[in-house]
Amino acid sequence: MTDLTGRTALVTGASRGIGRAIAERLASDGALVAVHYGRNETAAKETVAAIQRAGGQAFAVRADLAEIAELDDLFAALRDGLAGRPLDVLVNNAAVIDYSATIEGATPEAFDRLFAVNVRAPLFVTQRALPLMPDGGRIVNVSSGVTWFATPEVVYSMSKGALNVLTRSLAHTHGGRGITVNTVSPGITETDMNAWLTDDPEAARGVARIVALGRHGQPADIADAVAFFASDDGRWVTGQTLEVNGGLLLGPPSAA
Template structure:
């Protein structure tokens, strides 16, 4: 603990899952963390309570990123919680879930995905820029589906591809202020919020598709975000860091078969 002492951070979608793990890790490193939630205020309060029990500092802020007024609401609460401090770290983690293959996707689902996954982080960054300190950090969450073709997640993958393109462009635009902009792309990641998606058979299959031989955990991703948020990553910008454990890098060949 301590490398982010005196720093402040905003983590969107931090009421559960990867966002909660990121908020807890940044707070453990010393940052004051704004824990954003969309609809589940109780879960956000639980994230704050967990951080405080561990000796960290945090406060919740609510804004439904599907709403046109979301960014105004978010920054009004953020300003109150920061109480005059600058923002040092922005983590755009909140995302709408995949809507299905093109055969069953709808215009409404498509629009929701782009509203939450693309429009919201773009305008959150826009509003954050006057508040963000020079030398600050922006970390955007993408997904391994931008490099692994999955027809069931076509529109979702499109949104994450947009986030990666945005991040490279903003890395160049904000470099003169010493602000780094990077992307973390998780793969199959089990959290306390999605265990139903990983029955034993599915978890075993996905573990077999990963170079490191297991399904990811929220903490695996949070540690990568924390690295990019720290001074250790001061010379890294405009990059996509795959945090999937080497998911679908290629066919796994048993050692016995190679010997």
């Protein structure tokens, strides 16, 4: 267990899935966590309540990350919740996917929304967060394995590739302040975005056959990696992408 006692964190897209698991893990390590959500206030409140029941500290903040003007409200609520404390950890997790945004089906509207949430928002959330962050702070961007294996959803893949570039640039420009910036890149993980894993048992078995550890991921698997980067244990790692995927596509599928 890493120790974040006395630290603070903002996790975007934290009301469910991987974001919720990250918020719960950082809170269990001792951080005060700002649980960002876009629309599902009920889920955000449930995440905050779960953290508090477990003995942690959290509060909810809202913004539709597709709307740049809503960052004003997000950071006003964040400052209120921090009550004068700095922001030690930023996790850019929120993302959307459009399965119709293939090379044949992509539209300008789909492109604009995907890049607004998956690329523009992390850039400008980070821009606003940096003045609140002390030297030695932590930034973790949650990307995707689609940056190195091909899928038809080209626009989503492009947006995640841009996020990886953001990580390397920020790590370079802010290393002088001791701020580490890293990417956690989940493999095939059980989330609402990948509902097909639970809807179709055969699909889950098919994934297991191409993963060395024999199963698809769970949100907690990703959260544990984020916790490492957020902690003092990750102090000498920056500008890196960690593939958290159980050994996805290491070789031809096993016959087992």
